[in-house]
Amino acid sequence: MEALQRAVRGYLDHLAVERGLARNTLLAYRRDLGRYVEFLTTRGIDGLERVGERDVGDFLAGLRAGDEEHPPLAASSAARAVVAVRGLHRFAVRDGRAGSDPAREVRPPTPARRLPKALPLSDVERLLDAAGPAPDAVDTGTDTPRALRDRALLELLYGTGARISEAVGLAVDDVQAADDERDTVTLTGKGDRARLVPVGSYARRALEAYLVRARPALATAGRGTPALFLNARGGRLSRQGAWGILGAAAERAGLAGRVSPHTLRHSFATHLLDGGADVRVVQELLGHASVATTQIYTLVTAERLREAYTLAHPRAL
Numbered sequence: 001m002e003a004l005q006r007a008v009r010g011y012l013d014h015l016a017v018e019r020g021l022a023r024n025t026l027l028a029y030r031r032d033l034g035r036y037v038e039f040l041t042t043r044g045i046d047g048l049e050r051v052g053e054r055d056v057g058d059f060l061a062g063l064r065a066g067d068e069e070h071p072p073l074a075a076s077s078a079a080r081a082v083v084a085v086r087g088l089h090r091f092a093v094r095d096g097r098a099g100s101d102p103a104r105e106v107r108p109p110t111p112a113r114r115l116p117k118a119l120p121l122s123d124v125e126r127l128l129d130a131a132g133p134a135p136d137a138v139d140t141g142t143d144t145p146r147a148l149r150d151r152a153l154l155e156l157l158y159g160t161g162a163r164i165s166e167a168v169g170l171a172v173d174d175v176q177a178a179d180d181e182r183d184t185v186t187l188t189g190k191g192d193r194a195r196l197v198p199v200g201s202y203a204r205r206a207l208e209a210y211l212v213r214a215r216p217a218l219a220t221a222g223r224g225t226p227a228l229f230l231n232a233r234g235g236r237l238s239r240q241g242a243w244g245i246l247g248a249a250a251e252r253a254g255l256a257g258r259v260s261p262h263t264l265r266h267s268f269a270t271h272l273l274d275g276g277a278d279v280r281v282v283q284e285l286l287g288h289a290s291v292a293t294t295q296i297y298t299l300v301t302a303e304r305l306r307e308a309y310t311l312a313h314p315r316a317l
Contacts, residue, residue: 003047004037011091022190024165032081033088035070048089049098056085056103082106118270118300119263123255127264128154130253131245135209145214146232150245152203152210153229153237154264157246159203161268161286162187164242164261170228172215175199175207189287197285269297 012030015021021029039059045051060082066072073081085103092098119127132151133143157167166187174186183204188194199207215230222234229237243261250259265286272282283294 001037001041001046004040004045007048007092007097008033008037008088010095010097011088014091015087020191022192025190028080029084029087032084035081036085036088047098048092051089051098051102053102053105056089056106059085060106117258117260117263118267119255119258121271123253123258124158124264124267126253127249127255127259128158131249135205143209143213145217148206148210148214149218149229149237150249152206152214153242153245154249155203155206156185156199157264158268159200160185160187160197161265162197163189163265164246165239168227168229168237168239168242171226172211172228173226175228187287191289193287193289195284195287266297269294270300273297273301 008030011033012026015029016026036059039062040046040051040055043055045055060078063070063073063078063081064075082103086106089098089101089103093101128151131154132147132149135148135151153167156162157164162185166189169188170185176184176186183199184196185199186194186196215228218230218232219225219234221232222230225234225236227236229242231237231241239261246259246261246264247256250256269282269286272285273279279294279298280291282297283291286294288294
């Protein structure tokens with residue numbers, strides 16, 4: 001097992017240093033490959049040079065079927081695991097740890113195409129209102145530092161299409177000002193790729209209200225941090241904390257079960273395309289490396305067109 005574990009560590013170090021994979025991707029690969037090492041060990045295989053194509057195929061079948069220790073994986077999760085295993089074997093051949101690649105002909109399962117779930121604008125507005133008061137609302141005693149922070153966070157997520165991890169990773173200096181307005185934000189996405197995204201007027205006002213009226217109060221509990229969004233202890237707000245804010249707002253808005261961490265990002269992209277934005281512009285705003293990833297959102301709008309046609313045209317049915 002030690003030789004297998006050394007090979008996995010070498011491969012993960014390669015992905016982290018030379019390929020620059022995101023931390024969450026590396027963690028997922030580590031879990032997948034740890035399960036692969038366990039599988040090979042139960043077969044008495046102690047080195048990658050002894051793995052055969054049948055072993056890799058049986059591992060894939062086990063992922064989908066599950067066993068006493070592991071529940072069955074969805075096609076998307078099994079596909080990711082097979083990609084990790086194939087990458088490990090390719091790396092082992094290049095690194096001289098094995099003479100052949102038994103995973104070369106093994107193909108991951110094709111995940112079912114699922115359209116992103118976007119909220120209608122009215123539901124987005126309910127969600128944002130449930131997070132906290134609007135920055136220009138009359139003070140009714142509800143504009144606490146946390147409420148102003150929560151409203152600013154969700155306004156930023158919907159106004160920029162940022163991933164939650166990108167939003168909580170922001171520093172105050174990542175929000176740039178022009179003509180006394182904070183109108184752009186620098187988001188750092190997967191692979192540490194940075195992109196500059198405009199910030200709309202609603203998110204700008206919410207951010208200004210948070211920075212002026214809330215962040216200083218939250219910061220007094222901490223030791224000083226450049227993070228934009230702070231928790232109650234004055235430290236950087238975590239992803240889990242941000243998910244909790246989103247979930248609580250969704251419950252108050254009557255949207256529980258319909259909102260996930262990516263919902264506002266999906267809504268951002270879908271509403272832009274519905275409004276006539278070019279798919280390549282949306283690609284840049286979302287930080288997708290390939291336009292093919294963005295084009296799935298065009299299927300959402302096409303589905304809406306078909307629905308409208310079916311309901312409105314006298315000879316559609």
